[in-house]
Amino acid sequence: MCGIVGTIAERNVTALLVEGLRRLEYRGYDSAGLAIIDNKQKLRRIRRTGKVSQLANALQEDTSFTGKIGIAHTRWATHGAPTEENAHPHFSHDQVALVHNGIIENHETLREYLISLGYVFTSQTDTEVIVHLLHHKLSEIGDLASALKATVKELKGAYGLAAMCVQQPDRIVAARSGSPLVIGLGIGENFLASDQLALRQVTDRFIYLEEGDIAEITRDNVKLWDQSGQEVKREIIKAQISAEAADKGEYRHFMLKEIYEQPTVIQATIDGRITGDKINLQSFGPNAEELFAKVKNIQIVACGTSYHAGLVARYWLEALIGIPCQVEVASEFRYRRVAVQPDTLFLSISQSGETADTLAALRNAFSETYPSGNYLGSLAICNNPTSSLVRESDFTLLTKAGPEIGVASTKAFTTQLTALLLLTIALGKAQKTLEAEAETTLIRELRRLPSRIDEVLASNKTIEKLAEHFIEKHHALFLGRGAQYPVAMEGALKLKEISYIHAESYPAGELKHGPLALVDANMPVITVAPNNDLVEKLKSNLQEVRAREGELFIFADEDVEIKEAAFIHVVNIPHIHDVLSPILYTIPLQLLSYYVAILKGTDVDQPRNLAKSVTVE
Numbered sequence: 001m002c003g004i005v006g007t008i009a010e011r012n013v014t015a016l017l018v019e020g021l022r023r024l025e026y027r028g029y030d031s032a033g034l035a036i037i038d039n040k041q042k043l044r045r046i047r048r049t050g051k052v053s054q055l056a057n058a059l060q061e062d063t064s065f066t067g068k069i070g071i072a073h074t075r076w077a078t079h080g081a082p083t084e085e086n087a088h089p090h091f092s093h094d095q096v097a098l099v100h101n102g103i104i105e106n107h108e109t110l111r112e113y114l115i116s117l118g119y120v121f122t123s124q125t126d127t128e129v130i131v132h133l134l135h136h137k138l139s140e141i142g143d144l145a146s147a148l149k150a151t152v153k154e155l156k157g158a159y160g161l162a163a164m165c166v167q168q169p170d171r172i173v174a175a176r177s178g179s180p181l182v183i184g185l186g187i188g189e190n191f192l193a194s195d196q197l198a199l200r201q202v203t204d205r206f207i208y209l210e211e212g213d214i215a216e217i218t219r220d221n222v223k224l225w226d227q228s229g230q231e232v233k234r235e236i237i238k239a240q241i242s243a244e245a246a247d248k249g250e251y252r253h254f255m256l257k258e259i260y261e262q263p264t265v266i267q268a269t270i271d272g273r274i275t276g277d278k279i280n281l282q283s284f285g286p287n288a289e290e291l292f293a294k295v296k297n298i299q300i301v302a303c304g305t306s307y308h309a310g311l312v313a314r315y316w317l318e319a320l321i322g323i324p325c326q327v328e329v330a331s332e333f334r335y336r337r338v339a340v341q342p343d344t345l346f347l348s349i350s351q352s353g354e355t356a357d358t359l360a361a362l363r364n365a366f367s368e369t370y371p372s373g374n375y376l377g378s379l380a381i382c383n384n385p386t387s388s389l390v391r392e393s394d395f396t397l398l399t400k401a402g403p404e405i406g407v408a409s410t411k412a413f414t415t416q417l418t419a420l421l422l423l424t425i426a427l428g429k430a431q432k433t434l435e436a437e438a439e440t441t442l443i444r445e446l447r448r449l450p451s452r453i454d455e456v457l458a459s460n461k462t463i464e465k466l467a468e469h470f471i472e473k474h475h476a477l478f479l480g481r482g483a484q485y486p487v488a489m490e491g492a493l494k495l496k497e498i499s500y501i502h503a504e505s506y507p508a509g510e511l512k513h514g515p516l517a518l519v520d521a522n523m524p525v526i527t528v529a530p531n532n533d534l535v536e537k538l539k540s541n542l543q544e545v546r547a548r549e550g551e552l553f554i555f556a557d558e559d560v561e562i563k564e565a566a567f568i569h570v571v572n573i574p575h576i577h578d579v580l581s582p583i584l585y586t587i588p589l590q591l592l593s594y595y596v597a598i599l600k601g602t603d604v605d606q607p608r609n610l611a612k613s614v615t616v617e
């Protein structure tokens with residue numbers, strides 16, 4: 001959600017911090033702020049509402065604003081409107097500065113307590129209680145790291161936070177509980193951020209804080225304590241992604257770049273999982289085959305686009321290999337008493353691996369007190385190898401999408417689908433429910449998928465033209481049948497996220513049970529029509545739309561005979577094996593949303609009110 005960057009160096013750190021914030025801006029972006037301790041040992045800050053560029057402009061106007069230690073933040077408002085007063089860093093007595101991601105649940109009680117001690121609050125945020133509490137503890141204890149340890153003991157909720165104080169201007173302290181933090185190691189300078197992407201321009205060596213860790217970072221040292229207060233050493237990890245991966249390159253937007261990366265990243269997700277035309281069961285981990293053979297049910301839990309990937313997977317798991325599968329959004333699942341069938345695999349899907357609800361669902365499912373525990377094990381399909389979800393799951397199947405910066409997920413979704421299909425094949429093989437011939441066919445089709453996607457991407461101009469029909473529209477209806485229904489859901493989500501057009505999705509067969517009442521000349525109806533058993537049924541549904549003057553936008557297999565006519569727009573999609581069609585048919589819907597958003601002039605990569613990684617509830 002929000003982003004944190006901190007640096008301590010022998011040089012002025014403001015430019016470093018601003019660049020870090022820019023790289024984190026996709027996470028949350030209604031205001032930003034930066035604090036330093038200057039060479040007169042004074043705390044100074046600049047905060048601005050709006051984008052990081054506003055903050056950068058303000059900094060340029062004040063050349064005296066320099067320091068060798070600083071912390072910075074980009075905010076996505078939870079408590080308190082996105083105003084300058086509510087923007088981080090927050091100060092206490094102009095001595096302590098603090099930035100925070102997460103939500104402090106007991107902030108009201110703490111606020112009352114701190115007011116009784118004489119602290120004056122200047123914001124509506126939950127964060128401000130932490131900085132005053134830290135100031136209070138510091139005045140009692142004297143050492144910043146020890147004061148932070150005492151402070152976090154009194155916090156309930158989620159936090160990733162960083163702080164500094166004028167009394168000890170040679171260090172930044174940090175704490176992690178429920179919100180990720182990573183330390184970047186330099187030479188004679190060290191860094192801290194909520195996401196390693198923020199630091200990729202300055203280092204490739206990272207230490208990930210674990211849950212409950214406290215850190216003290218100086219120019220040439222890092223000290224860490226675990227949640228029991230023991231000093232610990234954590235592994236230094238060398239980053240695998242290149243610094244350029246987080247740049248737009250020749251593309252106008254990250255979203256477009258990420259759409260075009262799909263053939264490559266799908267290939268990368270397949271690589272290593274197959275040998276020839278067969279699935280490589282060993283590549284799923286040393287004990288995976290044994291686990292896969294035992295699975296009798298699957299519970300999928302995820303949020304947003306990842307949830308849609310789970311919905312597609314249900315069709316595959318049940319139809320191809322007969323494993324019953326349930327799919328639920330994590331925010332519901334985590335608070336529900338569920339009845340778990342014996343031998344159920346808990347499968348979470350997440351691009352970031354840090355989504356608060358998905359993580360909580362995993363933790364609840366395996367907590368000792370959870371009434372319906374007894375899962376066979378947990379498997380995470382995730383794009384971030386160092387995430388909490390990966391670390392806390394028994395098994396991981398990594399998607400190789402690389403950093404996804406556009407808030408609207410594209411390549412993460414199609415690589416999740418690829419991973420889910422590979423998983424289905426692996427489970428079928430381990431359980432001997434998938435014929436060898438079917439395995440070979442599916443793997444061959446998967447290998448052809450990247451070039452099929454390239455063909456669809458080549459229709460970009462046609463889809464760009466189609467987008468013009470949406471400029472004046474306020475609503476849109478997406479229809480799909482079978483495994484294309486979740487594709488329609490994903491299409492509707494993309495359109496509403498980035499163009500702000502209200503879009504709904506329905507299984508085409510449900511049309512006459514309500515949504516048909518909405519259909520008239522102003523209601524564009526978008527659908528995907530691969531050449532499968534359901535296509536004739538779908539065609540009848542489309543007739544129902546045309547009969548009410550609804551304008552049709554159909555992405556159809558070359559062999560499906562739907563004729564272009566007035567108010568019936570057809571874009572041909574290359575033929576593909578039906579099982580893989582949800583992956584291919586997602587691509588034109590992504591392009592359509594992108595071009596509609598461009599025409600509407602919205603902020604494609606950072607749509608209003610949204611954040612890339614939802615680390616609060």
Ligand code: G6P
Binds near residue numbers: 304351611
């Ligand atoms: C946010 C993002 C979506 C994403 C969802 C789940 O809403 O904007 O793109 O699908 O979170 O995120 P995850 O990282 O768990 O896949």
